Amino acid sequence: MLASDAPTLATAPSGEAPALRVRGLSYSLADRVLFDGLDLQVARGESVAVTGASGSGKSTLLSCVLGLIKPGEGTVAVTGTPTTGLSGKRMARVRSESIGMVFQFGELLPELTPVENVALAPLLSRTATTPSGDPKSEDPFVRAEGLLTDLGVPVRTATSRLSGGERQRTAVARALMNAPGLLLADEPTGALDADTRELVADLLFSLPRRHSCGLLVVTHDVTVAQRADRVLHLRHGRLTPADRASAPDEVRP
Amino acid sequence: MKRTGLSRRLLRIGHAAGQHAEAGHIRFVALLCAALVLTLGGASAVAVHAVYEGKAQRVAAREPAVATGTAQRAQAAYQVSSDWLADRRQYDIVFLAPLTSDVPLPPGVRGWPSAGEVLLSPALREAGAGEGIEERYGRTVGTIADDGLADGSERFAYIVVKPQELHSRYASRISGFGPGDGAGQGRVGPYPRDDQPEWMFQALIVGMLFLPGLALAWVASRTGARARDRRMALIASLGGRASDRALIACGEAWRPVLCGIALGAAATGAAAWRGVRLPVTGYVIEAADLQRWWWPATLLVPLAAALCLFAVVLLFDRPASGRRQRMVRPGQGHRRSPMVWAMLCPVMLFLGVQGARFFPPENPARLFATWAGTAGTLATLPAAVAVTAAALGRGLARIGRRRRLPGLLVAGRRTAAHPRTVARMVAGVAIALCLLFQAVAWQMIFGQQATAAQLTLDRIGLSTLEVGPKGGGKRAQARFVTRLPQGTETALFSTPGARGVRIAGDCTALRTLALPCPGDEGASTALNERPSDPRVRELLAWKAFPDAAVTVTRDRNATRKPVDAENGSTLILTSRDGEDLDVAALKELAYDSFPRGARIDAPGADYLVGGAPNRDQGRWSVLLGIAALTILALAAGLSGMAEHLRSGRALAPLTALAGGTGIFRTTAAWGVGMPLLLAGLTGTLAGGWLAQPLVGPRGLEVPAALTTVSLLVVALLGLLMWWWAATAAARQADAWQPGEQD
Structure with missing residues (x-):
């Protein structure tokens, strides 16, 4: 069913669960049907961009993946773990261990240093572990500093003085801190100028292969979306492969 | 669209926005409390006037009309004396000896007792029950009704004696009672001897209820202001006039304001219906007095309070203008360092506490040094608190980072970055406490002889x-x-x-x-x-x-x-x-x-008796002072809570993902609870120290009960606000979803 219904599904490496698998997702808001048997699979190392008109349900899809919204029907599995029906506590654990997210406005705390902002995620989830799984063998602040340096963010500058691009790269570093299997990005370049947008998009789409995670990007921006391995268009509650050469009018920025 | 239709729509927009606004519940409670406080403050002012007026009327009605000889026939011999119970609150007792069989009755007396019989006021009967008051002056045969008493708390007695027992030159021959019988030569009873003028009481109401109420209203008006500021800017950019923005603001505020004034009016109505005994002072406000003024108290005052609150909302609930609004990134504003002022604070405190010692006795400079030090301490306290809070914040952040405690890290960084927020909370409450202690200390100085007499009593019983x-x-x-x-x-x-x-x-x-x-x-x-x-x-x-x-x-x-x-x-x-x-x-x-x-x-107890009115009036200062402190602490707590929720919103996406909403317990503790506790401690310590030069040399001390109650009130409010702030922030974070914006 999945193979026949899902649009251009990438095949996961043998024996490894996909980063994200969504099957038969249905969700309605009042009398509006947002998802009508929606299917989606994102493999590790793969990037998928979802475009769609405003109000088509892109952000709601992310909420369903995050377990913040209970769908009417269908299942969601993150790195092989079915999340629909999980208790709040267990879902929170899945989120903290397996999902990283980049927001449109970065959502950094201006009072904290960039390093502290990045280290906050593992501190909050109490998973101050290294990507290798060795608990607390490395200080999260040291790791955060390393990540930020890799991403070219000045670590000695106050967060409130970072540029838009630097803020977004800091947010990316924070999303990677818990070594997630699935990375979500909600309009990650929506608040950036053209040059910075290119830089952040380059960084973002390089992550799946470098960190062996799946990337699901929700965006209005066709030029950003086209960098993904697959581009899907959300319309009438279903995902359909978007025409890469000429994207639909409604998804133009 | 017709103007009335548009107005209605704008009001509805405001109403809907109020229900879904950032920190909406907090603003609702803040506005409700402000409306309640302003209504009760106004009702208190009306009640004070009603009580003074009622007392004056009742006391005038029982005044003896001195017989002038030919025109008026002497009906009774009349003499006033005084007595007191163990609490040394002096009261008047009236000896009456009827001279004719048709002696008019004083108000509150339904029939003449026989010689040797006594009528007591209910308050005297109750207070003196343990001291055998019913047998002290003779045989008690009844009580004086309310219309014969200044108020329900008055201790008063009529003692009927035989004419020959009032031969003293101090006894008067009277023809009746009240203005109707030609009275007016002198007053009988404690009113107005022990009462301060009405304007002083009204000033106390203004200072202790109205001004803190306005502070609360100001805090309420600015609570969760960011989203409203945006909305107002949008309305302005769409061509909305000031009146349109005012209608939206009123639409947003009317519900809590209505609830607040309704509660206030209900409380006032209940007091007017049954009367009310006030705590701490034990004073009874007569229902009859309030009933004469029921319509201003229950209708005009709430209306005035609502208008006042809407005025505050319209005046202060406006987007920031000027330099701060032009900033591109947060935290870029440069402000002068408060360090110099902060360093002056301990110097001023030293001057206030020890300054008098540098001058010889009787030198007026001693008092000036104390006053200057006290005023200087209060003026520099906010800066000192801000600097201390910033240092404390940096320390907390260091500990949080070292021990990997995200709550401490975030709370510490926030405190270090915004010390003025904490300073506003702490300084407001601490200064109020210092002023309360000063008021009590001055009251004690005025009653210095009474306190010395109490010390004698403590020594020899x-x-x-x-x-x-x-x-x-x-x-x-x-x-x-x-x-x-x-x-x-x-x-x-x-x-x-x-x-x-x-x-x-x-x-x-x-x-x-x-x-x-x-x-x-x-x-x-x-x-x-x-x-x-x-x-x-x-x-x-x-x-x-x-x-x-x-x-x-x-x-x-x-x-x-x-x-x-x-x-x-x-x-x-x-x-x-x-x-x-x-x-x-x-x-x-x-x-x-x-x-x-x-x-x-006991020896010297006359001074205790003389000091009793001062002591009783001191209780009013304590009652209203604690009320003012509670209102200000509430304002400070609500302000801290709103700030906490605003910053908690920034944390919401991260906590939704990484879990750990427990962080809000820590950030609320350090952002809301601790500042209030710190305010209580700072205020009582500084207040106690600053009061020391006034009371210490006279062998007095600021009552421990006042310190305890003040600390308790602030600590309880701190605890309540901490819990509320943590819960509200966690709920706000739980409700977060991707794509959500302010």
Whole structure:
């Protein structure tokens, strides 16, 4: 069913669960049907961009993946773990261990240093572990500093003085801190100028292969979306492969 | 669209926005509380006026009309005396002797009792129940009704005696009571003797209820202001006029304001229906007084409070303008460092507490130094708190980082980055506490003699009493002395010379007071040493000059002769075993022996009696001061809470992903709870220190109960606000979803 219904599904490496698998997702808001048997699979190392008109349900899809919204029907599995029906506590654990997210406005705390902002995620989830799984063998602040340096963010500058691009790269570093299997990005370049947008998009789409995670990007921006391995268009509650050469009018920025 | 339709729509927009606004619940509660406080403040002002007016009317109605001879026939003999219970609150008792059979009744009295019978006010009957008040003045046959009393708390008595018992030159011949009978020559009863003028009370209401209420209203108006500021900017950019923005603001605020004034009006209505006994002071506000003013109290005042609150909302709930609004990134504003002011604070505190020591006694500069230090401390306190908070924040962040505690890290960084937020919270409450302590300290200074008398009482208790008979002669005094309880010795204390003192009595009495007894009856001896009995020392301290020559005379009949009080003579009663004498029983005996009883109390207790009104008025300061403190602490807490929710919103996406909403417990503790607790501690410490130069040299102390209650109020509010802020922030984070914006 999945193979026949899902649009251009990438095949996961043998024996490894996909980063994200969504099957038969249905969700309605009042009398509006947002998802009508929606299917989606994102493999590790793969990037998928979802475009769609405003109000088509892109952000709601992310909420369903995050377990913040209970769908009417269908299942969601993150790195092989079915999340629909999980208790709040267990879902929170899945989120903290397996999902990283980049927001449109970065959502950094201006009072904290960039390093502290990045280290906050593992501190909050109490998973101050290294990507290798060795608990607390490395200080999260040291790791955060390393990540930020890799991403070219000045670590000695106050967060409130970072540029838009630097803020977004800091947010990316924070999303990677818990070594997630699935990375979500909600309009990650929506608040950036053209040059910075290119830089952040380059960084973002390089992550799946470098960190062996799946990337699901929700965006209005066709030029950003086209960098993904697959581009899907959300319309009438279903995902359909978007025409890469000429994207639909409604998804133009 | 018609203007009325548009107005209605704008009001609806505001109403809908209010229900879904950032920190909406907090603003609702803040506005509700502000409306409630302003309504109760206004109702209090009306109640004060109603009570003063009602008291004046009732007291005027019971004033005796002095008979002028030909025009008015003397119907009764009338004389006022006074007495007090163990709490030394003086009250008037009226001796009445009907001279004719058709004597008019004073208000509150339904029928004339017979001679020897007594009518008491309910408050006196209740307060004196443990002191045998119903038997003290004669046989109590009833109570005085409310229309004959200044208020429900008044202690008052009518004692009916035979005409021949009021032969004193102080008794008046009267023809009736009240203006109708031609009264107006003088007032009877404690009003207005013990009451401050009405304007002083009204000023207290303004300072302790209105101003804190306005502070709360200001905080409420700015709570969750960011989203509203955006909305208002949008309305303005779409061509909305000031009146349109005002309608939206009113639409947003009307519901909590209506709830607040409705609660206030209901509380006022309940008080007007049944009357109310106020805590701390025990004062009873008469329902009848409030009922005369019910419509201003329950209709006009709430309306005025609502208008006042809408005015505050419209005045202050506007987007920031100028430099701050032009900033591109947060945290870029540069402000002058408060370090200089902060460093001045301990200097000012030192000046306030120790400054007087650098000047000789009686030098006016001593008081000036204390005042300047106190004012300087209050002025520099916010800066000191801000600097301390910033340092504390940096320390917390270091600990949080070292121990990997995200809550401490975030709270510390926030405090370090925004110390003024904490400073505003702490300083407002701390300054209010300092001012309250100052008010109480000044009140205590005015009652300094009373406090010294209390110290005497603490040292020797009631083992020695002074007796000042009112009327009666040798026979009355003999009747009193011979019926004294076993173990009671009597002596006569007199001041025959300009600076001399004589203590006369039989040998037993003199020896009871550890005084030498001369060998022969009638002989005297000079006392050259300091008396060894503390009771004699206290007597001399209160009744003689410090260098007075003391003579001891052996005279077994000294206490049988009438006491000449006008020449400084006093009958002294002493318990042989050093235990307290039963004052209530002795007073009953005195009223049975002397025509108008006797003043009986410990040495110096007159000052306690004189200081009682001051003490009672001090209770009003404490009651209203604690109310003001509560309102200000609430305002500070709500302001901190709104700030916490605003910053908690920034944390919401991260906590939704990474879990750990427990972080809000920590950030709320350090952002809301701790500042309030710190405010309580800082305020009581600084307030106590600053009050010390006023009360310390006089052997007084700021009451521990005041410190405890103040701390308790602030701590409880801090705890409540902490819990609320943590819960609300966690709920806000739980509700977060991707794509959500402010």
